[in-house]
Amino acid sequence: MSEGLNYTFLIDTFFIALSGVPITLLVTIVALLIALPLGFLLALTRINQVPVLNWFSRIYVSFVRGTPIIIQIFIVYASVPLILSLFFEKYNININVYNINPIWYAFIVFSFSTTAILIEVFRSALSTVNKGQLEAAQSVGLSNFQAYRRIVIPQALIVALPNICTATVNLIKATSLGYAMSLQEITLKAKVAANVGYNYVEAYIDIFLVYIILCSLVEYGFKLYEKRLRRYKYVSA
Amino acid sequence: MHSMEKYFDVSYIWNSLPILLPFLKVTFMVAGLSIIFGTFLGLILAVMKLSKSKPARKFANFYTTILRCTPSIVLLFLVYYGVPALADNFGLYLHDLNTAVFVVITFTLQFAAIMSEVIRSAFESIEKGQFEAAVSVGLSPFQAYRRIIFPQALVVALPNFGNGLIALLQEGSLAYTIGLIDIVGKANLIIAANYNTHALEIFIALAIVYWVISILIEKFFGKLEKVFSKGKQTINTN
Numbered sequence: 001m002s003e004g005l006n007y008t009f010l011i012d013t014f015f016i017a018l019s020g021v022p023i024t025l026l027v028t029i030v031a032l033l034i035a036l037p038l039g040f041l042l043a044l045t046r047i048n049q050v051p052v053l054n055w056f057s058r059i060y061v062s063f064v065r066g067t068p069i070i071i072q073i074f075i076v077y078a079s080v081p082l083i084l085s086l087f088f089e090k091y092n093i094n095i096n097v098y099n100i101n102p103i104w105y106a107f108i109v110f111s112f113s114t115t116a117i118l119i120e121v122f123r124s125a126l127s128t129v130n131k132g133q134l135e136a137a138q139s140v141g142l143s144n145f146q147a148y149r150r151i152v153i154p155q156a157l158i159v160a161l162p163n164i165c166t167a168t169v170n171l172i173k174a175t176s177l178g179y180a181m182s183l184q185e186i187t188l189k190a191k192v193a194a195n196v197g198y199n200y201v202e203a204y205i206d207i208f209l210v211y212i213i214l215c216s217l218v219e220y221g222f223k224l225y226e227k228r229l230r231r232y233k234y235v236s237a
Numbered sequence: 238m239h240s241m242e243k244y245f246d247v248s249y250i251w252n253s254l255p256i257l258l259p260f261l262k263v264t265f266m267v268a269g270l271s272i273i274f275g276t277f278l279g280l281i282l283a284v285m286k287l288s289k290s291k292p293a294r295k296f297a298n299f300y301t302t303i304l305r306c307t308p309s310i311v312l313l314f315l316v317y318y319g320v321p322a323l324a325d326n327f328g329l330y331l332h333d334l335n336t337a338v339f340v341v342i343t344f345t346l347q348f349a350a351i352m353s354e355v356i357r358s359a360f361e362s363i364e365k366g367q368f369e370a371a372v373s374v375g376l377s378p379f380q381a382y383r384r385i386i387f388p389q390a391l392v393v394a395l396p397n398f399g400n401g402l403i404a405l406l407q408e409g410s411l412a413y414t415i416g417l418i419d420i421v422g423k424a425n426l427i428i429a430a431n432y433n434t435h436a437l438e439i440f441i442a443l444a445i446v447y448w449v450i451s452i453l454i455e456k457f458f459g460k461l462e463k464v465f466s467k468g469k470q471t472i473n474t475n
Contacts, residue, residue: 066451
């Protein structure tokens with residue numbers, strides 16, 4: 001029964017898996033670009049107890065943390081076309097919802113889940129910055145916006161960075177579920193290549209390696225950035 | 238409104254719940270076994286991380302890094318295809334093994350990585366002086382661990398253990414991809430039986446079930462933490 005690994009396939013498929021990296025990174029970056037500012041703003045609504053938004057953020061975070069991402073994907077992938085087709089029908093727009101590139105669904109799902117994770121990250125980071133810092137900044141004449149930008153955010157960022165790194169790695173890993181939306185990322189590309197000759201062991205070894213390389217690089221990048229931020233901290237201290 | 242009902246009918250959510258809920262048994266069984274084996278393996282890894290042996294520390298840290306970087310679905314398929322292929326080399330035929338076994342192996346490996354960090358950080362948070370003080374008043378090292386270090390480490394570890402449980406339960410939802418008929422697997426069967434209509438309602442039902450379970454676990458661990466920290470405070474005030 002034992003045939004051993006097909007090494008030619010193993011090497012060829014490694015590059016097929018690698019060719020899925022740009023899509024994975026694109027989804028990751030777009031999701032972060034949306035989630036970072038939105039998560040920060042909603043974290044502020046929690047800290048400042050803004051009436052309705054505070055309540056909304058709590059339920060939102062609880063839902064995302066309480067449900068598996070694959071089920072969030074199922075829900076978005078089933079509901080968005082439904083809503084869009086009703087909308088298109090109503091306004092006589094002639095677009096077939098089933099021709100929409102799955103990457104748009106990926107943007108929606110992963111921004112949605114990452115925002116919730118980052119609300120919690122920023123909330124705990126902001127709460128570590130002493131309240132006196134903000135008051136002191138205001139008392140020397142800085143506007144609220146300036147005080148946040150110059151005083152509070154830089155300090156909170158150092159605290160938040162390791163958690164943002166974890167969130168980014170988890171996001172990259174979560175994009176492997178893009179198969180459920182036929183997203184042409186790392187996992188799906190290698191899996192499709194394996195379908196021809198049932199070389200699944202080789203394909204999954206390749207996928208495994210690509211994720212390890214990708215995540216190690218991201219973790220390394222965050223570590224460098226953290227070091228730089230800390231250096232500034234010591235200079236100013 | 239009329240056309241909306243054709244696509245979305247709330248009654249499907251309520252009607253699917255009684256069919257889905259019995260399959261939580263499978264979900265919980267797989268998760269429970271992974272927690273037991275994973276905690277045990279995690280403890281071994283944590284001991285390696287805290288040990289004086291450099292190779293042991295290196296190995297345990299390497300293991301955690303690799304597992305942290307691997308998506309659950311990739312690990313699941315790697316185990317599902319890889320374990321029987323590896324066993325072939327030893328003349329073992331494991332291709333007919335129950336899918337639940339592969340799921341348990343996968344999530345044991347993953348939970349062990351999480352738990353090793355939870356246990357390590359909990360022990361490191363306890364001051365070294367505590368152990369020395371306990372030994373100096375005549376406790377054996379084992380007694381010092383059991384009576385002094387362990388109860389304190391437990392309080393620190395508890396919230397992280399709870400978060401680990403919730404994460405495990407959620408990642409476990411991917412078991413359907415290798416054919417396990419747990420609650421997600423059953424949901425997909427219901428949808429297939431409905432000719433792929435009303436999928437959204439079934440998925441919403443699924444989300445509600447997971448959401449409620451996660452909230453319950455969170456609440457439970459919050460209570461537990463309070464109970465254990467109470468003891469801590471009375472010691473401090475005396």
